[in-house]
Amino acid sequence: MTDPVGPVDATRVPRFAGPPTFARLPRIDQVAPESLPAAVAILGAPFDAGTSYRPGARFGPGHVRASSRLLRPFHPGLGVSPFAARQVVDAGDLALNPFDIAAALGDVEAGVGSLRASGARVVTLGGDHTIALPILRAVARDAGPVAVVHFDAHLDTWDTYFGAPYTHGTPFRRASEEGLIDLRRSVHVGTRGPLYSEYDLRDDAVLGFQVIPADAYESAGVAGVAGAMLRRLGDGPVYVSVDVDVLDPAHAPGTGTPEAGGLTSRELLLTLRALAGRELLGADVVEVAPAYDHAEITGIAAAHVTYELLALMATSPWH
Numbered sequence: 001m002t003d004p005v006g007p008v009d010a011t012r013v014p015r016f017a018g019p020p021t022f023a024r025l026p027r028i029d030q031v032a033p034e035s036l037p038a039a040v041a042i043l044g045a046p047f048d049a050g051t052s053y054r055p056g057a058r059f060g061p062g063h064v065r066a067s068s069r070l071l072r073p074f075h076p077g078l079g080v081s082p083f084a085a086r087q088v089v090d091a092g093d094l095a096l097n098p099f100d101i102a103a104a105l106g107d108v109e110a111g112v113g114s115l116r117a118s119g120a121r122v123v124t125l126g127g128d129h130t131i132a133l134p135i136l137r138a139v140a141r142d143a144g145p146v147a148v149v150h151f152d153a154h155l156d157t158w159d160t161y162f163g164a165p166y167t168h169g170t171p172f173r174r175a176s177e178e179g180l181i182d183l184r185r186s187v188h189v190g191t192r193g194p195l196y197s198e199y200d201l202r203d204d205a206v207l208g209f210q211v212i213p214a215d216a217y218e219s220a221g222v223a224g225v226a227g228a229m230l231r232r233l234g235d236g237p238v239y240v241s242v243d244v245d246v247l248d249p250a251h252a253p254g255t256g257t258p259e260a261g262g263l264t265s266r267e268l269l270l271t272l273r274a275l276a277g278r279e280l281l282g283a284d285v286v287e288v289a290p291a292y293d294h295a296e297i298t299g300i301a302a303a304h305v306t307y308e309l310l311a312l313m314a315t316s317p318w319h
Contacts, residue, residue: 004087005031006073015069021090022064022125022306023071028089033118039086040313041120042306043111044093047104048289050130050168052161054256056289061093061125063254063290064306067299075311078276082307085314091115091122101130101166109134112282116142123309125302126286128256129156129168132241133175139239139282140180146281147185147233148172150209151268152243153192153259157204168256168287176207183208187232189225189271190214190246193259214246214262222267226274238275240283240309242268244302252301254293265301272308280316283309 008024018024022042031038044061051057074081082088094111096104108124108131115122116138124135129152139146150156150172157173159165165174175181188204192214195201204211210232216225245255248262263271288302 004084006083010072020065023068023083025083025088025090028091031087031089037087037118038089038091038120040088040310041091041115041122042089043091043115043122043124045096045108045124045127045131046093047096047098047108047127047131048256049098049101049104050128050166051256052167052169054289054292056291057126057128057256057287058098059290060127060286060288060302063293063299064125064285064288064302065090067296068303068306071303071307075307077273078311078315080311080314082310082314088310105130105134105166109137113138113141121280121313122282123306124284125306126284126288129171129241129243129286130166131286132284133166133171135282135284136175136180136239137178143237143281145179145182146237146239147182148175148239148241149229149233149275150186150188150241151190151246152188152241153190153214153245153262154243154257155188155191155200155204155209155211156243157207157209158200172209173207181208182236185233185236186210187212187229189229190263190268192261217263217267222270226271229271230274233278237279237281239281240272240275242283242285242305243287244285244298244305245287247301252298254289254291254298255287256289257287265304269304269308272305272312275312276315278312278316280309280312285309
């Protein structure tokens with residue numbers, strides 16, 4: 001079989017040059033599907049019509065790509081070369097309607113579904129967190145209800161906002177109502193900050209999530225949090241959704257709804273790394289808003305989270 005086509009060689013083309021793809025990987029149209037179909041696709045979803053506070057996540061995919069130029073081929077923590085294990089490509093950005101949320105969500109579902117139908121697992125760069133709902137619709141259509149590991153400062157299981165059922169604060173309530181998630185195995189990690197009422201947590205439990213708050217990193221450490229997460233997941237396939245605001249604003253200022261008291265980038269990467277060997281069906285990294293970013297702090301963190309997810313896919317069972 002043909003070897004995977006990897007990123008542009010940084011010893012021949014400086015990292016500040018070369019293609020504007022994620023980690024300077026080949027575009028999907030540069031890989032011959034008949035000889036080596038894409039196994040993992042990076043897909044941009046530039047959409048932020050579901051935001052409730054600071055907008056700008058529509059520019060997230062390009063910013064994360066620009067911040068990924070320094071990534072290298074070998075992951076020493078997991079001992080894998082994610083770009084050599086399977087063919088990874090950049091599938092570009094979806095063209096999403098910025099004025100019609102329902103239409104945009106339909107296009108996300110179709111775009112992710114098309115890539116999955118070709119045999120690829122998809123890592124989607126947002127965009128705001130509204131896009132998680134149509135992605136889960138596409139995943140559940142061929143994989144059934146899936147355990148969701150949701151890294152976020154917020155629960156994202158509110159009912160409506162200003163009467164709107166589809167916003168970046170509602171995707172996991174809709175996903176639970178639609179039967180897209182495994183109610184016995186899903187978990188929020190890193191939540192914190194004030195809520196509207198105590199009923200937010202009661203509703204969330206009914207919707208199928210266990211909560212591991214950010215404070216648990218202080219009391220239990222990374223190992224304790226990772227252990228609790230893995231116990232909740234049990235066996236079976238997993239979908240990972242990462243809202244960059246799970247990080248403390250010191251580590252991710254470029255986001256729309258920042259909350260104090262969050263994770264460090266190291267804590268997030270190490271917690272993700274605990275998922276090595278799990279069947280990872282897909283993932284998203286969302287809510288990067290570059291207008292509020294400084295020195296690419298948030299973009300670099302999001303790029304490394306994406307790289308971590310690609311490395312996890314290199315360890316994942318493949319059916």
